[in-house]
């Protein structure tokens with residue numbers, strides 16, 4: 001079988017983010033999107049017609065012989081149910097983040113994939129973007145010296161300002177940590193390796209929130225989750241990173257991620273994007289803008305991790321946006337919130353390897369046009 005033979009993709013979940021994948025997947029010849037499905041069939045019909053992709057029922061898509069990977073773009077609360085159904089149907093599965101809403105559900109999905117010899121992959125894949133791979137290169141070069149710590153901040157007033165159906169962000173399995181934490185923690189693990197233990201504090205000061213986006217402007221959401229979460233992450237390497245994820249902040253001026261080494265500091269751009277300005281400052285020197293030397297920085301390439309997994313299946317190598325990495329991120333996020341509830345420091349059991357850098361060889365020969 002040729003390494004580059006396209007892999008059949010079936011999308012389940014045709015909501016807000018599906019258009020981004022349907023557009024971006026066209027940049028990756030290894031991805032052949034053969035069908036879309038949604039439990040709300042008219043939603044699938046809309047996206048199928050918009051992108052010229054055949055529409056099937058969820059059951060037909062799962063039963064189809066031409067689908068190798070199910071791309072699971074459902075809401076977080078459905079990720080494991082749909083993922084397990086895909087595995088049971090003999091398909092690999094690549095899911096939007098988070099992997100699951102509880103660690104035990106996430107473990108179940110990973111274990112089932114391993115038992116059946118099928119791949120489980122998971123967003124985010126933004127850490128594969130050019131700016132973030134440039135950061136990885138800087139860390140790996142040793143230019144920072146010994147990394148002692150860092151910070152990670154995502155703080156906004158909440159997604160009910162723009163998302164047409166924002167309820168899931170405030171239900172069990174939502175909240176700023178599970179929603180945005182995956183981008184930050186995955187990039188931190190890409191840079192620094194796994195987290196060993198955490199502490200956390202968190203609050204839910206407003207029990208209801210008004211939707212201000214259309215079409216549901218004025219409806220109220222009952223809040224079930226922490227909406228301001230603050231934690232300390234102790235990495236196995238010894239580095240200590242402060243993290244704050246919040247849906248309760250009007251505005252701020254923190255850099256998304258800062259990494260502090262004994263010889264230099266690294267400013268990492270927004271890990272929800274593939275590009276952005278990388279900066280460094282060595283001891284006794286000025287800030288320097290570091291040019292991005294890796295590809296996939298000047299656009300929204302959500303599909304890069306899926307394309308990497310598709311190629312990994314063909315060439316029998318590990319994929320980078322892996323279920324193991326996503327399970328680790330989930331365990332870390334859940335532990336920060338558990339620590340907030342219990343007041344205890346929590347040890348992290350999963351210790352995945354850092355994903356391999358997206359080297360020039362792979363970029364130039366496999367993922368490019």
Ligand SMILES: NC(=O)c1ccc[n+]([C@@H]2O[C@H](COP(=O)([O-])OP(=O)(O)OC[C@H]3O[C@@H](n4cnc5c(N)ncnc54)[C@H](O)[C@@H]3O)[C@@H](O)[C@H]2O)c1
Nearest residue numbers: 013014015016017038039040043073074075076078096097
């Ligand atoms: N919206 C964004 O900008 C964005 C960005 C990055 C990641 N994500 C992630 O993508 C996922 C989807 O987010 P969204 O904003 O597209 O949500 P959405 O609510 O707009 O769409 C989800 C779709 O999944 C369908 N669905 C739900 N449960 C299902 C099931 N059991 N079987 C089949 N279909 C089912 C719904 O009918 C809906 O059409 C989430 O995990 C989210 O965290 C969203």
